[in-house]
Amino acid sequence: MRFRCLLLLICWCVHHVSAQQQAHDPVVLVIHGGAGTIRPDQLSPRMRDSLHTALTAALQAGYAQLQAHHSAIDAVQAAIHIMENSPLFNAGKGAVYTQAGTHEMDAAIMDGATLRAGAVAAVSHIKNPIDAAIAVMRQSPHVLLVGKGAEDFAAAHGVELAPASYFDTPERKRQWERYRQHRTSEIFQPGKQARPIADQAYYDLHEWGTVGAVALDDSGHLAAGTSTGGIMGKLPGRVGDSPIIGAGTYANDTTCAVSCTGTGEYFMRALAAKTLSDLIAYRHMSLQQAAHTVIFDIIQRMGGDGGLIALNTKGEFAMPFNTSGMYRGYITRSGKIYIAFFQDEHP
Ligand code: ASP
Numbered sequence: 001m002r003f004r005c006l007l008l009l010i011c012w013c014v015h016h017v018s019a020q021q022q023a024h025d026p027v028v029l030v031i032h033g034g035a036g037t038i039r040p041d042q043l044s045p046r047m048r049d050s051l052h053t054a055l056t057a058a059l060q061a062g063y064a065q066l067q068a069h070h071s072a073i074d075a076v077q078a079a080i081h082i083m084e085n086s087p088l089f090n091a092g093k094g095a096v097y098t099q100a101g102t103h104e105m106d107a108a109i110m111d112g113a114t115l116r117a118g119a120v121a122a123v124s125h126i127k128n129p130i131d132a133a134i135a136v137m138r139q140s141p142h143v144l145l146v147g148k149g150a151e152d153f154a155a156a157h158g159v160e161l162a163p164a165s166y167f168d169t170p171e172r173k174r175q176w177e178r179y180r181q182h183r184t185s186e187i188f189q190p191g192k193q194a195r196p197i198a199d200q201a202y203y204d205l206h207e208w209g210t211v212g213a214v215a216l217d218d219s220g221h222l223a224a225g226t227s228t229g230g231i232m233g234k235l236p237g238r239v240g241d242s243p244i245i246g247a248g249t250y251a252n253d254t255t256c257a258v259s260c261t262g263t264g265e266y267f268m269r270a271l272a273a274k275t276l277s278d279l280i281a282y283r284h285m286s287l288q289q290a291a292h293t294v295i296f297d298i299i300q301r302m303g304g305d306g307g308l309i310a311l312n313t314k315g316e317f318a319m320p321f322n323t324s325g326m327y328r329g330y331i332t333r334s335g336k337i338y339i340a341f342f343q344d345e346h347p
Contacts, residue, residue, distance in 0.1 A: 025332040026315020029062045029215045031055065031079050033089050033327030035261045035307040036208035040325075040342050048341070051088060051327060055339050058082040059331040062215060072223035072257075073111055073134065075215035080107075080130040080225050083211035087169040090209025092128055094169045095229025097176040098236045103167040105229050106243040107133040108144075112222030112251035117143050119243035120150040127162040130227045133243070135159050143245060167229075179233045208327060210242060212259025214251070214311040222313060224249050224257035224273075231264065240264025246274030253313055255280040256287055261326065262299065262306010270298050276310060287311075291318035 033055060043051075062079030066072075084092025095103040107129035108119035118137025121144060126132045132154040136145050139157050155161055210228035217223075226242040226249045234240075241248030241264035248264065250273035251257035258273040267273075272294050279290035291310045299306060300322045307321025309328060319328050321343075329339035340346070 025334050025336065026216070027311060027317045027330045028066055028217075028315060028333050029059060029075055029079060029213065030309040030311050030317050030319065030330040031058050031062070031083070031213045031328065032211065032259065032261055032307065032309045032319070033083060034208035034210040035305070035321045035323040035326035037305075037324055038208060043341065051341070052339055054083065054086045054088050055327060055329045056337060058211075058213070059329055059337055059339075062213060063331045063335065066215065066217055069218050071219075072215040072217040072221050073109060073225075075217065076109065076213040076223045076225040077130055077134060079213040079215070080211055080227050081128055084128050084130060084227055087171070088209070089211050090229045091211045091227040093167055094172055094209070095167045096172060096209075096232040096234075097179075098230075098238075099233050100236045101176065102236060103164060103229055104234075104236065104238075105129045105167075105227070106240055107225070107227040108243040108245060108249040109133045109137055109225045110223065110245060110249055110251040110257070111137070112224070112253040112257050113219075115252060117245045117249075119144040119245065119249070120154070121146040121239040121243045122237060123147065123150050123154070124164055124167075125151050125161045126154050127160040127166065128227075130225055131159045133225070133227075144243060146239070175232060208325075210261040212242075212249070212261060212309060214257035214259055214309055214317075216257075216311055216313060216315060220253070220313050222251045222253050222257035222311065224251040224259050226259045226261075228261075241267035241272070244268055246271050248273060250274050250277055252277050252281075256290075256310045256312040258291075258308055258310045260306060260308040262321075262323070263304050266299050266302050266304025267306065270294070270302060270304075272299060272308065276308070280312075287316050288318050291320050295320040295322055 058079040062075040065075040087094035104122040106121045110117040120132040135157040212226040247268040248260040255277040307326040325342040
Protein backbone atom coordinates (compact mmCIF):
# COMPACT_ATOMS: atom_id res chain seq x y z
CA MET A 1 0.00 0.00 0.00
CA ARG A 2 2.76 2.40 1.05
CA PHE A 3 4.67 1.50 -2.13
CA ARG A 4 1.57 2.23 -4.23
CA CYS A 5 1.14 5.65 -2.60
CA LEU A 6 4.79 6.46 -3.25
CA LEU A 7 4.43 5.39 -6.87
CA LEU A 8 1.34 7.54 -7.31
CA LEU A 9 3.15 10.50 -5.74
CA ILE A 10 6.11 10.06 -8.11
CA CYS A 11 3.75 9.78 -11.11
CA TRP A 12 1.95 12.94 -9.99
CA CYS A 13 5.25 14.83 -9.57
CA VAL A 14 6.56 13.75 -12.99
CA HIS A 15 3.27 14.65 -14.61
CA HIS A 16 3.02 17.95 -12.74
CA VAL A 17 6.56 19.02 -13.65
CA SER A 18 6.17 18.05 -17.31
CA ALA A 19 2.76 19.77 -17.46
CA GLN A 20 4.36 22.93 -16.01
CA GLN A 21 7.17 22.80 -18.55
CA GLN A 22 4.68 22.25 -21.34
CA ALA A 23 2.61 25.23 -20.23
CA HIS A 24 5.67 27.45 -20.77
CA ASP A 25 6.79 25.96 -24.02
CA PRO A 26 3.97 23.72 -25.29
CA VAL A 27 4.63 21.00 -27.81
CA VAL A 28 2.98 21.96 -31.10
CA LEU A 29 3.88 19.05 -33.38
CA VAL A 30 4.63 15.38 -32.65
CA ILE A 31 5.60 12.86 -35.33
CA HIS A 32 6.37 9.16 -35.56
CA GLY A 33 8.11 7.09 -38.21
CA GLY A 34 6.77 3.74 -37.04
CA ALA A 35 7.19 1.31 -34.16
CA GLY A 36 8.94 -2.02 -34.47
CA THR A 37 11.26 -4.67 -33.23
CA ILE A 38 14.65 -3.43 -34.37
CA ARG A 39 17.29 -3.39 -31.59
CA PRO A 40 19.71 -0.51 -30.93
CA ASP A 41 22.66 -2.64 -32.11
CA GLN A 42 20.91 -3.25 -35.46
CA LEU A 43 20.71 0.44 -36.30
CA SER A 44 23.99 1.62 -37.84
CA PRO A 45 25.28 5.11 -36.97
CA ARG A 46 24.77 6.06 -40.63
CA MET A 47 21.14 4.92 -40.58
CA ARG A 48 20.61 6.67 -37.27
CA ASP A 49 21.95 9.92 -38.79
CA SER A 50 19.76 9.58 -41.87
CA LEU A 51 16.67 8.95 -39.77
CA HIS A 52 17.54 11.85 -37.47
CA THR A 53 17.92 14.15 -40.47
CA ALA A 54 14.63 13.03 -42.02
CA LEU A 55 12.65 13.35 -38.78
CA THR A 56 14.19 16.80 -38.16
CA ALA A 57 13.22 17.90 -41.67
CA ALA A 58 9.66 16.65 -41.11
CA LEU A 59 9.37 18.54 -37.82
CA GLN A 60 10.78 21.69 -39.39
CA ALA A 61 8.45 21.51 -42.37
CA GLY A 62 5.40 21.18 -40.10
CA TYR A 63 6.71 23.87 -37.77
CA ALA A 64 7.16 26.30 -40.69
CA GLN A 65 3.44 25.96 -41.42
CA LEU A 66 2.55 26.68 -37.81
CA GLN A 67 4.94 29.65 -37.69
CA ALA A 68 3.19 31.02 -40.79
CA HIS A 69 -0.13 30.77 -38.85
CA HIS A 70 -1.38 27.99 -41.10
CA SER A 71 -3.68 25.26 -39.80
CA ALA A 72 -2.81 22.10 -37.90
CA ILE A 73 -3.93 20.18 -41.01
CA ASP A 74 -1.29 22.05 -43.07
CA ALA A 75 1.38 21.23 -40.48
CA VAL A 76 0.45 17.53 -40.44
CA GLN A 77 0.44 17.43 -44.25
CA ALA A 78 3.84 19.13 -44.53
CA ALA A 79 5.46 16.83 -41.95
CA ILE A 80 3.99 13.69 -43.52
CA HIS A 81 5.03 14.81 -47.03
CA ILE A 82 8.68 14.79 -46.00
CA MET A 83 8.41 11.28 -44.58
CA GLU A 84 6.35 9.96 -47.52
CA ASN A 85 8.98 11.30 -49.91
CA SER A 86 11.82 9.72 -47.95
CA PRO A 87 12.72 6.12 -48.87
CA LEU A 88 13.49 5.48 -45.20
CA PHE A 89 9.86 5.10 -44.18
CA ASN A 90 7.09 2.69 -45.06
CA ALA A 91 4.84 5.34 -46.61
CA GLY A 92 4.86 6.77 -50.12
CA LYS A 93 8.31 6.10 -51.62
CA GLY A 94 9.69 3.02 -49.88
CA ALA A 95 6.30 1.50 -49.06
CA VAL A 96 6.43 -2.23 -48.31
CA TYR A 97 5.22 -4.89 -50.74
CA THR A 98 2.08 -6.98 -50.68
CA GLN A 99 2.34 -10.71 -51.12
CA ALA A 100 1.80 -10.08 -54.86
CA GLY A 101 4.80 -7.71 -55.01
CA THR A 102 2.67 -4.58 -55.34
CA HIS A 103 2.37 -1.48 -53.16
CA GLU A 104 -0.98 -0.70 -51.55
CA MET A 105 -0.96 2.39 -49.40
CA ASP A 106 -3.37 3.77 -46.81
CA ALA A 107 -3.63 7.29 -45.33
CA ALA A 108 -5.99 9.37 -43.21
CA ILE A 109 -6.41 12.89 -41.89
CA MET A 110 -8.75 14.26 -39.22
CA ASP A 111 -9.55 17.84 -38.22
CA GLY A 112 -10.02 18.15 -34.46
CA ALA A 113 -12.02 21.38 -34.75
CA THR A 114 -14.78 20.08 -37.02
CA LEU A 115 -14.40 16.29 -36.69
CA ARG A 116 -14.24 16.15 -40.46
CA ALA A 117 -12.04 13.37 -41.80
CA GLY A 118 -10.76 11.91 -45.05
CA ALA A 119 -8.95 8.71 -45.93
CA VAL A 120 -7.79 6.54 -48.80
CA ALA A 121 -6.93 2.85 -48.73
CA ALA A 122 -5.23 0.33 -51.02
CA VAL A 123 -3.98 2.99 -53.44
CA SER A 124 -0.98 2.21 -55.65
CA HIS A 125 -0.40 5.29 -57.79
CA ILE A 126 -0.73 8.33 -55.53
CA LYS A 127 2.62 9.95 -54.80
CA ASN A 128 1.55 11.38 -51.45
CA PRO A 129 -1.46 9.45 -50.14
CA ILE A 130 -1.96 12.06 -47.38
CA ASP A 131 -2.85 14.60 -50.11
CA ALA A 132 -5.55 12.28 -51.40
CA ALA A 133 -6.92 11.83 -47.87
CA ILE A 134 -7.11 15.62 -47.49
CA ALA A 135 -8.85 15.92 -50.86
CA VAL A 136 -11.43 13.32 -49.75
CA MET A 137 -12.04 15.31 -46.56
CA ARG A 138 -12.30 18.69 -48.26
CA GLN A 139 -13.77 17.91 -51.64
CA SER A 140 -16.05 14.92 -51.23
CA PRO A 141 -19.04 14.09 -49.03
CA HIS A 142 -17.28 10.85 -48.01
CA VAL A 143 -14.71 9.80 -45.43
CA LEU A 144 -12.98 6.80 -47.04
CA LEU A 145 -12.31 5.98 -50.69
CA VAL A 146 -10.43 2.84 -51.75
CA GLY A 147 -8.49 1.46 -54.71
CA LYS A 148 -9.17 2.70 -58.22
CA GLY A 149 -12.06 4.91 -57.12
CA ALA A 150 -9.73 6.73 -54.72
CA GLU A 151 -7.09 7.10 -57.43
CA ASP A 152 -9.57 8.43 -60.00
CA PHE A 153 -10.93 10.87 -57.43
CA ALA A 154 -7.41 12.02 -56.50
CA ALA A 155 -6.45 12.54 -60.15
CA ALA A 156 -9.64 14.51 -60.81
CA HIS A 157 -8.82 16.77 -57.87
CA GLY A 158 -5.26 17.58 -58.89
CA VAL A 159 -3.44 15.19 -56.55
CA GLU A 160 -0.10 14.07 -58.03
CA LEU A 161 0.02 10.49 -59.29
CA ALA A 162 3.13 8.32 -59.72
CA PRO A 163 3.85 5.06 -61.56
CA ALA A 164 3.97 1.94 -59.38
CA SER A 165 7.74 1.75 -59.89
CA TYR A 166 8.19 5.13 -58.16
CA PHE A 167 7.52 3.48 -54.78
CA ASP A 168 10.22 0.80 -55.21
CA THR A 169 13.51 1.11 -53.37
CA PRO A 170 16.42 -1.35 -53.41
CA GLU A 171 16.18 -1.85 -49.64
CA ARG A 172 12.47 -2.71 -49.68
CA LYS A 173 13.06 -5.02 -52.65
CA ARG A 174 15.69 -6.88 -50.61
CA GLN A 175 13.30 -7.11 -47.65
CA TRP A 176 10.62 -8.47 -49.92
CA GLU A 177 13.01 -11.09 -51.35
CA ARG A 178 13.89 -12.16 -47.81
CA TYR A 179 10.21 -12.30 -46.96
CA ARG A 180 9.46 -14.43 -50.03
CA GLN A 181 12.27 -16.88 -49.33
CA HIS A 182 11.51 -17.40 -45.67
CA ARG A 183 7.89 -16.65 -45.12
CA THR A 184 5.52 -17.06 -48.04
CA SER A 185 5.30 -20.80 -47.88
CA GLU A 186 4.78 -20.69 -44.13
CA ILE A 187 2.07 -18.13 -43.97
CA PHE A 188 -0.07 -17.30 -46.94
CA GLN A 189 -0.11 -20.26 -49.28
CA PRO A 190 -2.95 -19.79 -51.71
CA GLY A 191 -5.74 -22.23 -50.95
CA LYS A 192 -4.45 -22.90 -47.45
CA GLN A 193 -6.56 -21.81 -44.56
CA ALA A 194 -5.33 -18.50 -43.12
CA ARG A 195 -3.65 -18.86 -39.77
CA PRO A 196 -5.06 -17.14 -36.72
CA ILE A 197 -4.50 -13.41 -36.60
CA ALA A 198 -2.17 -13.68 -33.62
CA ASP A 199 0.23 -15.91 -35.55
CA GLN A 200 3.59 -14.63 -34.39
CA ALA A 201 5.26 -15.44 -37.69
CA TYR A 202 2.99 -12.94 -39.40
CA TYR A 203 3.71 -10.18 -36.95
CA ASP A 204 7.44 -10.88 -36.90
CA LEU A 205 7.34 -9.50 -40.43
CA HIS A 206 6.44 -6.16 -38.99
CA GLU A 207 8.68 -3.50 -40.47
CA TRP A 208 9.09 -0.03 -39.06
CA GLY A 209 8.13 3.01 -41.01
CA THR A 210 4.46 3.95 -40.94
CA VAL A 211 4.43 7.71 -40.47
CA GLY A 212 2.14 9.97 -38.50
CA ALA A 213 1.82 13.50 -37.18
CA VAL A 214 -0.35 15.38 -34.70
CA ALA A 215 -0.32 19.17 -34.54
CA LEU A 216 -1.67 22.10 -32.55
CA ASP A 217 -2.09 25.39 -34.41
CA ASP A 218 -2.25 29.05 -33.39
CA SER A 219 -6.02 28.99 -33.20
CA GLY A 220 -5.86 26.15 -30.67
CA HIS A 221 -7.03 23.46 -33.10
CA LEU A 222 -5.69 19.94 -33.43
CA ALA A 223 -5.21 17.62 -36.42
CA ALA A 224 -3.96 14.06 -36.84
CA GLY A 225 -2.66 12.24 -39.91
CA THR A 226 -1.19 8.81 -40.67
CA SER A 227 0.25 7.30 -43.86
CA THR A 228 1.53 3.78 -44.48
CA GLY A 229 2.36 1.00 -46.91
CA GLY A 230 0.87 -1.41 -44.36
CA ILE A 231 2.65 -4.62 -43.42
CA MET A 232 5.21 -6.46 -45.56
CA GLY A 233 3.68 -9.44 -47.34
CA LYS A 234 0.09 -8.51 -46.51
CA LEU A 235 -2.60 -10.04 -48.69
CA PRO A 236 -3.59 -7.77 -51.58
CA GLY A 237 -6.69 -5.86 -50.52
CA ARG A 238 -5.78 -5.88 -46.82
CA VAL A 239 -6.44 -2.52 -45.16
CA GLY A 240 -4.90 -1.69 -41.79
CA ASP A 241 -5.80 0.67 -38.97
CA SER A 242 -4.14 3.82 -40.34
CA PRO A 243 -7.00 4.94 -42.66
CA ILE A 244 -9.75 3.80 -40.30
CA ILE A 245 -10.96 6.84 -38.40
CA GLY A 246 -10.97 5.98 -34.70
CA ALA A 247 -8.62 3.00 -35.12
CA GLY A 248 -5.25 4.40 -36.29
CA THR A 249 -6.14 8.08 -36.61
CA TYR A 250 -8.39 10.41 -34.64
CA ALA A 251 -8.59 14.08 -33.62
CA ASN A 252 -10.99 16.01 -31.44
CA ASP A 253 -10.13 19.42 -29.95
CA THR A 254 -11.95 18.52 -26.74
CA THR A 255 -9.69 15.53 -26.06
CA CYS A 256 -6.62 15.03 -28.26
CA ALA A 257 -5.18 14.15 -31.67
CA VAL A 258 -3.81 10.61 -32.12
CA SER A 259 -1.81 8.68 -34.73
CA CYS A 260 -1.05 4.99 -34.13
CA THR A 261 1.51 2.56 -35.51
CA GLY A 262 1.85 -1.18 -35.04
CA THR A 263 0.05 -4.36 -35.97
CA GLY A 264 -3.03 -2.77 -37.43
CA GLU A 265 -5.49 -5.61 -36.78
CA TYR A 266 -5.17 -5.06 -33.02
CA PHE A 267 -5.57 -1.30 -33.27
CA MET A 268 -8.67 -1.85 -35.41
CA ARG A 269 -10.26 -4.33 -33.04
CA ALA A 270 -9.51 -2.07 -30.08
CA LEU A 271 -10.60 1.07 -31.96
CA ALA A 272 -7.46 2.37 -30.31
CA ALA A 273 -7.38 6.08 -31.23
CA LYS A 274 -11.05 6.73 -30.40
CA THR A 275 -10.77 4.69 -27.22
CA LEU A 276 -7.92 6.94 -26.12
CA SER A 277 -10.11 9.98 -26.76
CA ASP A 278 -13.03 8.36 -24.89
CA LEU A 279 -10.88 7.58 -21.86
CA ILE A 280 -10.14 11.30 -21.62
CA ALA A 281 -13.71 12.39 -22.34
CA TYR A 282 -15.66 9.91 -20.22
CA ARG A 283 -13.17 8.51 -17.72
CA HIS A 284 -11.50 11.89 -17.21
CA MET A 285 -8.04 10.40 -17.55
CA SER A 286 -5.03 12.59 -18.30
CA LEU A 287 -3.60 12.31 -21.81
CA GLN A 288 -0.60 10.36 -20.46
CA GLN A 289 -2.78 7.93 -18.51
CA ALA A 290 -5.15 7.34 -21.40
CA ALA A 291 -2.33 6.79 -23.92
CA HIS A 292 -0.59 4.40 -21.55
CA THR A 293 -3.84 2.51 -20.92
CA VAL A 294 -4.45 2.01 -24.64
CA ILE A 295 -0.99 0.62 -25.37
CA PHE A 296 -0.31 -1.39 -22.23
CA ASP A 297 -3.73 -2.34 -20.84
CA ILE A 298 -5.57 -2.85 -24.12
CA ILE A 299 -3.29 -3.46 -27.13
CA GLN A 300 -0.61 -5.36 -25.22
CA ARG A 301 -3.14 -7.50 -23.34
CA MET A 302 -4.75 -8.45 -26.65
CA GLY A 303 -1.30 -9.60 -27.84
CA GLY A 304 -0.62 -6.65 -30.14
CA ASP A 305 2.43 -4.46 -30.46
CA GLY A 306 3.01 -0.88 -31.48
CA GLY A 307 2.74 2.65 -30.22
CA LEU A 308 1.07 5.98 -30.74
CA ILE A 309 1.58 9.72 -30.51
CA ALA A 310 -1.03 11.99 -28.93
CA LEU A 311 -1.28 15.73 -28.34
CA ASN A 312 -3.89 17.96 -26.69
CA THR A 313 -4.73 21.66 -26.96
CA LYS A 314 -2.56 22.45 -23.91
CA GLY A 315 0.48 21.17 -25.76
CA GLU A 316 0.70 18.07 -23.54
CA PHE A 317 1.76 14.97 -25.42
CA ALA A 318 2.30 11.22 -25.03
CA MET A 319 4.37 8.75 -27.07
CA PRO A 320 3.94 5.26 -25.50
CA PHE A 321 4.99 2.07 -27.30
CA ASN A 322 5.51 -1.55 -26.28
CA THR A 323 7.98 -2.47 -29.03
CA SER A 324 11.75 -2.12 -28.65
CA GLY A 325 11.50 1.26 -30.27
CA MET A 326 9.49 3.84 -32.12
CA TYR A 327 10.99 6.54 -34.34
CA ARG A 328 9.55 9.70 -32.86
CA GLY A 329 10.04 13.39 -32.25
CA TYR A 330 8.42 16.64 -31.31
CA ILE A 331 8.92 20.36 -31.62
CA THR A 332 7.86 22.98 -29.07
CA ARG A 333 6.37 26.41 -29.73
CA SER A 334 9.83 27.98 -29.26
CA GLY A 335 11.31 25.55 -31.82
CA LYS A 336 13.03 23.09 -29.47
CA ILE A 337 13.36 19.69 -31.18
CA TYR A 338 13.52 16.27 -29.53
CA ILE A 339 14.08 13.02 -31.47
CA ALA A 340 14.43 9.45 -30.18
CA PHE A 341 14.35 5.87 -31.42
CA PHE A 342 14.45 3.41 -28.54
CA GLN A 343 12.82 2.75 -25.16
CA ASP A 344 15.30 4.36 -22.83
CA GLU A 345 15.73 7.65 -24.67
CA HIS A 346 13.82 10.35 -22.82
CA PRO A 347 13.55 14.08 -23.55
N1 ASP B 1 -0.40 0.03 -38.52
C1 ASP B 1 0.09 -0.23 -39.84
C2 ASP B 1 -0.82 -1.25 -40.50
O1 ASP B 1 -1.19 -2.21 -39.85
C3 ASP B 1 1.50 -0.73 -39.87
C4 ASP B 1 2.49 0.01 -39.01
O2 ASP B 1 2.14 0.92 -38.29
O3 ASP B 1 3.68 -0.31 -39.07
O4 ASP B 1 -1.08 -1.12 -41.66
